[in-house]
Amino acid sequence: MRPDDGIKKGDPLLVVDDISLSFGGVKAITDISFDILKGEIRAIIGPNGAGKTSMLNVINGFYHPQKGTITFRGQKRSRMRPHEAANHGIARTFQNIALFNGMSVLDNIMTGRITLMKRNMLWQALWRGPAETEEIENREIVERIIDFLEIEYIRKTPVGRLPYGLQKRVELGRALAAEPSLLLLDEPMAGMNLEEKEDMSRYILDVNQQFGTTIALIEHDMGVVMDLSDRVVVLDYGQKIGDGTPDAVRNNQDVIDAYLGVSHD
Numbered sequence: 001m002r003p004d005d006g007i008k009k010g011d012p013l014l015v016v017d018d019i020s021l022s023f024g025g026v027k028a029i030t031d032i033s034f035d036i037l038k039g040e041i042r043a044i045i046g047p048n049g050a051g052k053t054s055m056l057n058v059i060n061g062f063y064h065p066q067k068g069t070i071t072f073r074g075q076k077r078s079r080m081r082p083h084e085a086a087n088h089g090i091a092r093t094f095q096n097i098a099l100f101n102g103m104s105v106l107d108n109i110m111t112g113r114i115t116l117m118k119r120n121m122l123w124q125a126l127w128r129g130p131a132e133t134e135e136i137e138n139r140e141i142v143e144r145i146i147d148f149l150e151i152e153y154i155r156k157t158p159v160g161r162l163p164y165g166l167q168k169r170v171e172l173g174r175a176l177a178a179e180p181s182l183l184l185l186d187e188p189m190a191g192m193n194l195e196e197k198e199d200m201s202r203y204i205l206d207v208n209q210q211f212g213t214t215i216a217l218i219e220h221d222m223g224v225v226m227d228l229s230d231r232v233v234v235l236d237y238g239q240k241i242g243d244g245t246p247d248a249v250r251n252n253q254d255v256i257d258a259y260l261g262v263s264h265d
Protein backbone atom coordinates (compact mmCIF):
# COMPACT_ATOMS: atom_id res chain seq x y z
CA MET A 1 0.00 0.00 0.00
CA ARG A 2 1.10 3.58 -0.58
CA PRO A 3 2.01 5.65 2.47
CA ASP A 4 -0.68 8.07 3.57
CA ASP A 5 0.25 11.49 2.19
CA GLY A 6 -1.71 13.31 4.89
CA ILE A 7 -3.80 15.12 2.31
CA LYS A 8 -7.46 15.25 3.30
CA LYS A 9 -10.35 14.54 0.94
CA GLY A 10 -11.21 17.77 -0.84
CA ASP A 11 -7.73 19.29 -0.49
CA PRO A 12 -5.52 19.70 -3.60
CA LEU A 13 -3.75 16.47 -4.53
CA LEU A 14 -2.25 17.93 -7.71
CA VAL A 15 -1.74 21.56 -8.63
CA VAL A 16 -0.83 22.55 -12.19
CA ASP A 17 0.61 26.06 -12.09
CA ASP A 18 1.15 28.20 -15.18
CA ILE A 19 2.28 25.37 -17.44
CA SER A 20 3.36 26.09 -21.02
CA LEU A 21 4.52 23.47 -23.50
CA SER A 22 5.62 23.91 -27.12
CA PHE A 23 6.79 21.54 -29.82
CA GLY A 24 9.03 23.66 -32.03
CA GLY A 25 6.69 26.40 -33.19
CA VAL A 26 3.52 24.64 -32.05
CA LYS A 27 2.15 25.85 -28.72
CA ALA A 28 0.37 22.82 -27.30
CA ILE A 29 -0.34 24.36 -23.86
CA THR A 30 -0.22 28.03 -22.84
CA ASP A 31 -0.17 29.28 -19.23
CA ILE A 32 -2.52 26.66 -17.85
CA SER A 33 -3.32 26.38 -14.14
CA PHE A 34 -5.84 24.14 -12.38
CA ASP A 35 -5.99 21.73 -9.50
CA ILE A 36 -7.28 18.25 -8.83
CA LEU A 37 -8.74 17.69 -5.37
CA LYS A 38 -8.25 14.48 -3.46
CA GLY A 39 -11.20 12.15 -4.00
CA GLU A 40 -12.74 13.92 -6.99
CA ILE A 41 -13.34 12.93 -10.59
CA ARG A 42 -11.96 15.73 -12.73
CA ALA A 43 -12.59 15.80 -16.48
CA ILE A 44 -10.36 17.54 -19.02
CA ILE A 45 -12.32 18.31 -22.17
CA GLY A 46 -11.93 20.35 -25.33
CA PRO A 47 -12.05 20.08 -29.11
CA ASN A 48 -9.48 18.04 -31.07
CA GLY A 49 -5.95 19.36 -30.71
CA ALA A 50 -6.87 21.44 -27.63
CA GLY A 51 -3.93 20.10 -25.62
CA LYS A 52 -5.64 17.52 -23.40
CA THR A 53 -3.32 14.57 -24.01
CA SER A 54 -0.30 16.88 -23.83
CA MET A 55 -1.54 17.98 -20.40
CA LEU A 56 -1.79 14.38 -19.18
CA ASN A 57 1.68 13.75 -20.58
CA VAL A 58 3.02 16.70 -18.60
CA ILE A 59 1.32 15.45 -15.43
CA ASN A 60 2.86 12.01 -15.66
CA GLY A 61 6.27 13.15 -16.83
CA PHE A 62 6.22 12.10 -20.51
CA TYR A 63 6.55 15.72 -21.59
CA HIS A 64 8.65 18.37 -19.87
CA PRO A 65 7.03 21.82 -19.98
CA GLN A 66 9.11 24.89 -20.81
CA LYS A 67 7.36 26.84 -18.06
CA GLY A 68 5.40 26.22 -14.87
CA THR A 69 5.33 23.74 -12.03
CA ILE A 70 3.38 20.71 -10.90
CA THR A 71 2.79 20.09 -7.21
CA PHE A 72 1.80 16.50 -6.47
CA ARG A 73 1.15 15.29 -2.92
CA GLY A 74 2.77 18.47 -1.63
CA GLN A 75 5.99 18.15 -3.68
CA LYS A 76 6.61 20.86 -6.24
CA ARG A 77 8.48 20.04 -9.45
CA SER A 78 9.10 21.68 -12.80
CA ARG A 79 9.63 18.28 -14.37
CA MET A 80 9.30 14.66 -13.47
CA ARG A 81 10.31 11.45 -15.24
CA PRO A 82 7.59 8.88 -16.03
CA HIS A 83 9.02 6.30 -13.60
CA GLU A 84 9.12 8.97 -10.85
CA ALA A 85 5.48 9.81 -11.50
CA ALA A 86 4.64 6.09 -11.34
CA ASN A 87 6.68 5.63 -8.15
CA HIS A 88 4.88 8.57 -6.57
CA GLY A 89 1.47 7.10 -7.32
CA ILE A 90 0.34 8.39 -10.73
CA ALA A 91 -1.01 5.67 -13.05
CA ARG A 92 -2.59 6.10 -16.44
CA THR A 93 -4.31 4.45 -19.34
CA PHE A 94 -3.79 5.48 -22.94
CA GLN A 95 -5.93 6.69 -25.84
CA ASN A 96 -4.77 3.67 -27.84
CA ILE A 97 -4.64 0.56 -25.73
CA ALA A 98 -1.08 -0.25 -24.63
CA LEU A 99 -1.25 -3.82 -23.34
CA PHE A 100 0.90 -6.88 -24.08
CA ASN A 101 -1.30 -8.70 -26.61
CA GLY A 102 0.32 -12.12 -26.30
CA MET A 103 0.13 -12.14 -22.49
CA SER A 104 -2.87 -13.23 -20.45
CA VAL A 105 -5.21 -10.81 -18.70
CA LEU A 106 -3.75 -11.89 -15.35
CA ASP A 107 -0.14 -11.32 -16.43
CA ASN A 108 -0.98 -7.94 -17.98
CA ILE A 109 -2.55 -6.77 -14.74
CA MET A 110 0.45 -8.15 -12.80
CA THR A 111 2.73 -5.82 -14.78
CA GLY A 112 0.92 -2.95 -13.07
CA ARG A 113 2.50 -4.07 -9.78
CA ILE A 114 6.07 -3.59 -11.01
CA THR A 115 6.62 -0.15 -9.49
CA LEU A 116 5.48 -1.48 -6.10
CA MET A 117 7.69 -4.58 -6.05
CA LYS A 118 10.30 -4.27 -3.34
CA ARG A 119 12.35 -7.33 -4.30
CA ASN A 120 14.25 -6.92 -7.53
CA MET A 121 15.41 -9.65 -9.92
CA LEU A 122 18.82 -10.09 -8.22
CA TRP A 123 17.14 -10.51 -4.86
CA GLN A 124 14.78 -13.07 -6.37
CA ALA A 125 17.73 -15.04 -7.78
CA LEU A 126 19.61 -14.97 -4.45
CA TRP A 127 16.84 -15.44 -1.98
CA ARG A 128 13.59 -16.94 -3.11
CA GLY A 129 11.66 -16.90 0.19
CA PRO A 130 10.78 -13.18 0.57
CA ALA A 131 10.37 -12.81 -3.18
CA GLU A 132 7.86 -15.65 -3.20
CA THR A 133 5.91 -14.07 -0.32
CA GLU A 134 5.82 -10.81 -2.24
CA GLU A 135 4.67 -12.61 -5.38
CA ILE A 136 1.78 -14.15 -3.41
CA GLU A 137 0.79 -10.75 -1.98
CA ASN A 138 0.89 -9.19 -5.44
CA ARG A 139 -1.15 -12.02 -6.82
CA GLU A 140 -3.83 -11.54 -4.14
CA ILE A 141 -4.18 -7.85 -4.96
CA VAL A 142 -4.41 -8.62 -8.67
CA GLU A 143 -7.06 -11.29 -8.02
CA ARG A 144 -9.12 -8.73 -6.07
CA ILE A 145 -8.93 -6.34 -9.04
CA ILE A 146 -9.98 -9.14 -11.40
CA ASP A 147 -13.00 -9.82 -9.15
CA PHE A 148 -13.83 -6.13 -8.93
CA LEU A 149 -13.78 -5.74 -12.73
CA GLU A 150 -15.72 -8.99 -13.20
CA ILE A 151 -13.21 -10.51 -15.58
CA GLU A 152 -12.53 -13.85 -13.82
CA TYR A 153 -13.75 -15.80 -16.84
CA ILE A 154 -11.04 -14.32 -19.11
CA ARG A 155 -8.15 -14.22 -16.64
CA LYS A 156 -6.09 -16.75 -18.67
CA THR A 157 -7.04 -15.38 -22.11
CA PRO A 158 -4.39 -13.58 -24.16
CA VAL A 159 -5.41 -9.92 -24.27
CA GLY A 160 -5.06 -9.72 -28.06
CA ARG A 161 -8.01 -12.11 -28.46
CA LEU A 162 -10.41 -9.97 -26.43
CA PRO A 163 -12.94 -7.50 -27.83
CA TYR A 164 -12.02 -3.85 -27.54
CA GLY A 165 -14.29 -3.01 -24.58
CA LEU A 166 -12.77 -5.78 -22.47
CA GLN A 167 -9.23 -4.74 -23.41
CA LYS A 168 -10.03 -1.26 -22.08
CA ARG A 169 -11.25 -2.85 -18.85
CA VAL A 170 -8.01 -4.85 -18.54
CA GLU A 171 -6.03 -1.65 -19.07
CA LEU A 172 -7.98 -0.06 -16.23
CA GLY A 173 -7.14 -3.14 -14.14
CA ARG A 174 -3.44 -2.77 -14.84
CA ALA A 175 -3.53 0.89 -13.80
CA LEU A 176 -5.42 -0.04 -10.61
CA ALA A 177 -2.81 -2.69 -9.78
CA ALA A 178 -0.38 0.17 -9.13
CA GLU A 179 -2.70 1.32 -6.29
CA PRO A 180 -2.52 4.87 -7.65
CA SER A 181 -3.21 8.02 -5.67
CA LEU A 182 -4.07 9.67 -8.98
CA LEU A 183 -5.48 7.74 -11.91
CA LEU A 184 -5.27 9.38 -15.35
CA LEU A 185 -7.63 8.00 -17.99
CA ASP A 186 -7.15 9.10 -21.59
CA GLU A 187 -10.47 8.59 -23.39
CA PRO A 188 -11.54 5.50 -21.46
CA MET A 189 -14.75 5.12 -23.52
CA ALA A 190 -13.36 5.84 -27.00
CA GLY A 191 -14.64 3.38 -29.58
CA MET A 192 -17.10 1.73 -27.18
CA ASN A 193 -20.75 0.96 -27.77
CA LEU A 194 -23.41 2.27 -25.39
CA GLU A 195 -23.45 -0.79 -23.17
CA GLU A 196 -19.65 -0.85 -22.87
CA LYS A 197 -19.70 2.85 -22.02
CA GLU A 198 -22.24 2.28 -19.27
CA ASP A 199 -20.13 -0.55 -17.84
CA MET A 200 -16.94 1.52 -17.93
CA SER A 201 -18.71 4.50 -16.31
CA ARG A 202 -19.87 2.25 -13.47
CA TYR A 203 -16.35 0.89 -12.92
CA ILE A 204 -14.87 4.39 -12.88
CA LEU A 205 -17.45 5.54 -10.33
CA ASP A 206 -16.88 2.41 -8.23
CA VAL A 207 -13.08 2.89 -8.28
CA ASN A 208 -13.59 6.44 -7.09
CA GLN A 209 -16.14 5.57 -4.40
CA GLN A 210 -14.88 2.21 -3.14
CA PHE A 211 -11.11 2.85 -3.28
CA GLY A 212 -11.27 6.62 -2.85
CA THR A 213 -9.02 7.00 -5.91
CA THR A 214 -8.73 10.49 -7.37
CA ILE A 215 -9.37 10.38 -11.12
CA ALA A 216 -8.62 12.75 -13.99
CA LEU A 217 -10.06 11.77 -17.33
CA ILE A 218 -10.15 13.01 -20.89
CA GLU A 219 -13.40 12.17 -22.61
CA HIS A 220 -15.20 13.32 -25.74
CA ASP A 221 -18.63 11.92 -24.86
CA MET A 222 -20.27 14.89 -23.16
CA GLY A 223 -23.04 12.80 -21.60
CA VAL A 224 -20.43 10.68 -19.86
CA VAL A 225 -18.38 13.71 -18.78
CA MET A 226 -21.35 15.52 -17.30
CA ASP A 227 -22.60 12.41 -15.48
CA LEU A 228 -19.28 11.27 -14.06
CA SER A 229 -17.29 14.35 -13.14
CA ASP A 230 -17.31 16.54 -10.07
CA ARG A 231 -15.50 19.32 -11.95
CA VAL A 232 -14.46 19.95 -15.53
CA VAL A 233 -11.56 21.93 -16.99
CA VAL A 234 -12.00 23.00 -20.62
CA LEU A 235 -9.09 23.59 -23.01
CA ASP A 236 -9.17 25.14 -26.46
CA TYR A 237 -6.14 25.86 -28.65
CA GLY A 238 -3.92 25.07 -25.65
CA GLN A 239 -5.60 27.61 -23.38
CA LYS A 240 -7.96 27.15 -20.48
CA ILE A 241 -11.38 28.57 -21.33
CA GLY A 242 -13.52 27.07 -18.58
CA ASP A 243 -13.22 25.45 -15.17
CA GLY A 244 -16.01 24.45 -12.81
CA THR A 245 -18.90 22.11 -12.18
CA PRO A 246 -20.48 20.36 -15.18
CA ASP A 247 -23.43 22.79 -15.00
CA ALA A 248 -21.21 25.89 -14.89
CA VAL A 249 -19.14 24.66 -17.82
CA ARG A 250 -22.19 23.67 -19.86
CA ASN A 251 -23.49 27.26 -19.60
CA ASN A 252 -20.13 28.98 -20.22
CA GLN A 253 -20.38 30.96 -23.50
CA ASP A 254 -16.67 30.53 -24.35
CA VAL A 255 -17.08 26.79 -24.04
CA ILE A 256 -20.24 26.76 -26.16
CA ASP A 257 -18.45 28.84 -28.82
CA ALA A 258 -15.40 26.56 -28.82
CA TYR A 259 -17.54 23.48 -29.39
CA LEU A 260 -19.53 25.23 -32.11
CA GLY A 261 -16.26 26.29 -33.76
CA VAL A 262 -16.83 30.07 -33.38
CA SER A 263 -13.80 32.00 -34.70
CA HIS A 264 -11.35 33.45 -32.18
CA ASP A 265 -10.31 36.56 -34.07
Ligand SMILES: Nc1ncnc2c1ncn2[C@@H]1O[C@H](COP(=O)(O)OP(=O)(O)OP(=O)(O)O)[C@@H](O)[C@H]1O
Pocket (backbone or CB within 6 Å): 023, 026, 027, 028, 046, 047, 048, 049, 050, 051, 052, 053, 054, 055
Ligand atom coordinates in the same frame (compact mmCIF):
# COMPACT_ATOMS: atom_id res chain seq x y z
N1 LIG B 1 4.77 15.04 -29.82
C1 LIG B 1 4.28 16.08 -30.48
N2 LIG B 1 5.02 16.72 -31.40
C2 LIG B 1 4.54 17.81 -32.06
N3 LIG B 1 3.32 18.35 -31.84
C3 LIG B 1 2.54 17.75 -30.93
C4 LIG B 1 2.96 16.59 -30.19
N4 LIG B 1 1.98 16.22 -29.34
C5 LIG B 1 0.97 17.11 -29.53
N5 LIG B 1 1.31 18.03 -30.48
C6 LIG B 1 0.48 19.15 -30.94
O1 LIG B 1 0.02 19.81 -29.78
C7 LIG B 1 -1.34 20.21 -29.95
C8 LIG B 1 -2.19 19.59 -28.86
O2 LIG B 1 -2.29 18.18 -29.09
P1 LIG B 1 -2.95 17.17 -28.07
O3 LIG B 1 -2.78 15.79 -28.64
O4 LIG B 1 -2.47 17.41 -26.72
O5 LIG B 1 -4.49 17.59 -28.18
P2 LIG B 1 -5.79 16.82 -27.68
O6 LIG B 1 -6.66 17.85 -27.08
O7 LIG B 1 -5.41 15.67 -26.84
O8 LIG B 1 -6.41 16.31 -29.06
P3 LIG B 1 -7.33 15.04 -29.39
O9 LIG B 1 -8.65 15.27 -28.75
O10 LIG B 1 -7.42 15.10 -30.89
O11 LIG B 1 -6.62 13.82 -28.88
C9 LIG B 1 -1.74 19.79 -31.36
O12 LIG B 1 -1.55 20.91 -32.21
C10 LIG B 1 -0.77 18.69 -31.67
O13 LIG B 1 -0.57 18.59 -33.06
